[in-house]
Amino acid sequence: MKVNVMSDILKANDLLARDIREMLERRRIVSWNVMGSPGSGKTSVLEKLIPLLPRTVKSAVIEGDLATSRDAERIAKIGIQTTQINTRGACHLDAAMVRSAIERIELDNLKLLFIENVGNLVCPAEFALGETGRIIVSSITEGDDKPIKYPSMFKTAQLVFLNKIDLLEQTDFSTANFTKGLKRINPKAELLEGSARDGKGMNELVKWIVDRLL
Amino acid sequence: MKVNVMSDILKANDLLARDIREMLERRRIVSWNVMGSPGSGKTSVLEKLIPLLPRTVKSAVIEGDLATSRDAERIAKIGIQTTQINTRGACHLDAAMVRSAIERIELDNLKLLFIENVGNLVCPAEFALGETGRIIVSSITEGDDKPIKYPSMFKTAQLVFLNKIDLLEQTDFSTANFTKGLKRINPKAELLEGSARDGKGMNELVKWIVDRLL
Numbered sequence: 001m002k003v004n005v006m007s008d009i010l011k012a013n014d015l016l017a018r019d020i021r022e023m024l025e026r027r028r029i030v031s032w033n034v035m036g037s038p039g040s041g042k043t044s045v046l047e048k049l050i051p052l053l054p055r056t057v058k059s060a061v062i063e064g065d066l067a068t069s070r071d072a073e074r075i076a077k078i079g080i081q082t083t084q085i086n087t088r089g090a091c092h093l094d095a096a097m098v099r100s101a102i103e104r105i106e107l108d109n110l111k112l113l114f115i116e117n118v119g120n121l122v123c124p125a126e127f128a129l130g131e132t133g134r135i136i137v138s139s140i141t142e143g144d145d146k147p148i149k150y151p152s153m154f155k156t157a158q159l160v161f162l163n164k165i166d167l168l169e170q171t172d173f174s175t176a177n178f179t180k181g182l183k184r185i186n187p188k189a190e191l192l193e194g195s196a197r198d199g200k201g202m203n204e205l206v207k208w209i210v211d212r213l214l
Numbered sequence: 215m216k217v218n219v220m221s222d223i224l225k226a227n228d229l230l231a232r233d234i235r236e237m238l239e240r241r242r243i244v245s246w247n248v249m250g251s252p253g254s255g256k257t258s259v260l261e262k263l264i265p266l267l268p269r270t271v272k273s274a275v276i277e278g279d280l281a282t283s284r285d286a287e288r289i290a291k292i293g294i295q296t297t298q299i300n301t302r303g304a305c306h307l308d309a310a311m312v313r314s315a316i317e318r319i320e321l322d323n324l325k326l327l328f329i330e331n332v333g334n335l336v337c338p339a340e341f342a343l344g345e346t347g348r349i350i351v352s353s354i355t356e357g358d359d360k361p362i363k364y365p366s367m368f369k370t371a372q373l374v375f376l377n378k379i380d381l382l383e384q385t386d387f388s389t390a391n392f393t394k395g396l397k398r399i400n401p402k403a404e405l406l407e408g409s410a411r412d413g414k415g416m417n418e419l420v421k422w423i424v425d426r427l428l
Contacts, residue, residue: 005219038251038335038364039356066336067365089366091305091336119363121252122280122305122334141355141378142253149333150252151281152303164355167384172411197386 013127016095020102020130024113028214031113033131035153037146038119040139041163043071044196045205046114051078052206057213059112062101064093066118081105092123095130111213121150132212133158140164140173147181155186161205162193227341230309234316234344238327242428245327247345249367251360252333254353255377257285258410259419260328265292266420271427273326276315278307280332295319306337309344325427335364346426347372354378354387361395369400375419376407 024031036042043063050059060081063071072084083101085093098115105113115131117124136157138146141164147154154160160182162175175193182189192208194201238245250256257277264273274295277285286298297315299307312329319327329345331338350371352360355378361368368374374396376389389407396403406422408415 037253037333037356038360039353065363068359068362070359070363089336091334118336119251120305120334120336122303122332123337139253139355141353141381142251145282145284146252148282149279149284167355167381170381170384 010126013095016099017128017130020095020099021132024130024132025214027107027110029107029110029113030212030214031115031129031131032209033115033117033124033129033134034137035117035121035124035134035157036119036137037121037139037142040119040137040142041196042116042119042137043074045137045161045163046116047074047078048196048199048202049205049209050075050080050114052202053112054210057111057210058109059114060105060110062093062098062105062113062115064097064116064118066090071116087118091118091120092127093117093129094127098129112209121146121153125153125156135159135161137161137163138178140171140175140178141167144174144177145181147178147185151185154182154189157186157189159190159192159208161201162191164195164197165193165200166195166198224340227309230313231342231344234309234313235342235346238344238346239428241321241324243321243324243327244426244428245329245343245345246423247329247331247338247343247348248351249331249335249338249348249371250333250351251335251353251356254333254351254356255410256330256333256351257288259351259375259377260330261288261292262410262413262416263419263423264289264294264328266416267326268424271325271424272323273328274319274324276307276312276319276327276329278311278330278332280304285330301332305332305334306341307331307343308341312343326423335360335367339367339370349373349375351375351377352392354385354389354392355381358388358391359395361392361399365399368396368403371400371403373404373406373422375415376405378409378411379407379414380409380412
């Protein structure tokens with residue numbers, strides 16, 4: 001019974017996600033489901049990335065959190081349309097939450113929609129949000145074993161942005177181990193590295209995003 | 215229907231957790247549910263902590279992960295009974311998993327049982343495992359806003375161990391902000407800080423654990 005109910009929920013979510021994806025594609029809006037552990041730097045990366053995008057690329061951000069509107073306030077400061085979703089305990093966003101957030105966003109001329117999921121390396125993987133693709137922000141301070149320990153998440157990503165590399169010398173992190181693990185779980189995922197703190201690697205991330213605009 | 219099913223699952227889990235708790239108490243075994251984000255340092259803290267405990271304090275560890283037996287192998291190296299649970303996708307341990315792990319542990323003369331949960335700041339909060347109490351390992355590299363952003367988890371902890379403070383000067387982490395947030399969410403939680411990497415704060419953690427033995 002538990003399994004059936006879960007499968008019904010996922011099916012309903014997938015149908016709604018498909019509607020969202022089609023609507024966004026019609027409007028030529030590319031959307032990225034930004035996922036990662038709590039504190040991996042998802043909001044910080046968006047704060048650094050968005051001001052570096054070409055002025056003509058209009059962006060919006062949906063922020064998903066269990067509680068607080070902290071992340072939306074941070075994004076709003078860079079002058080971008082932002083909508084906060086509080087999941088009130090739920091460990092991931094779902095398509096219904098994203099649909100209601102999209103209704104509050106001015107979509108005309110929008111080119112990019114970032115959907116920052118709840119900080120969690122497990123549950124968000126199962127729920128399609130109508131996104132074009134998925135970006136995982138993984139920080140080196142979490143250790144180099146994360147892809148093999150959280151495979152369900154890492155196998156769904158188009159891009160992994162390895163964050164906080166400014167701390168590389170102060171940790172035991174091995175980029176080779178991380179890369180090897182990621183390749184095993186998801187050979188197609190691309191990997192970029194940098195730091196939202198000192199801005200390293202941000203230009204490569206900008207290029208990656210711009211190359212995929214519609 | 216979704217809600218009813220979830221509430222039935224939680225009720226069945228709570229009953230089983232109560233049985234485990236009573237069995238452990240009869241044997242005067244103290245058990246700690248060790249929780250935290252992926253890569254916060256749960257295993258590293260246990261690796262440092264356990265060898266510092268008095269030789270008479272026999273300990274065992276249950277390791278919960280989605281995949282791999284990496285963490286159990288790390289703990290086994292320090293010469294401690296260890297059992298790995300692979301949740302195969304589930305985002306948290308539950309009491310049934312813990313019961314089956316306990317069946318594989320030699321309980322005679324055991325004083326301490328550490329149950330390392332799946333790295334996740336949301337889902338493990340809802341599932342009692344029969345533990346005496348809960349310890350959250352939170353690392354400063356995750357940022358100082360974690361208690362207010364993940365309140366359901368932080369409000370259930372007896373102790374928060376703030377890890378990776380050796381990186382304090384390389385981050386923007388404010389201990390004052392973290393402490394303020396934690397006090398707001400859970401005024402009774404105790405806070406210790408240190409680093410599994412350089413061993414700082416480990417003696418205080420040992421004392422905290424030893425003071426609570428039965």
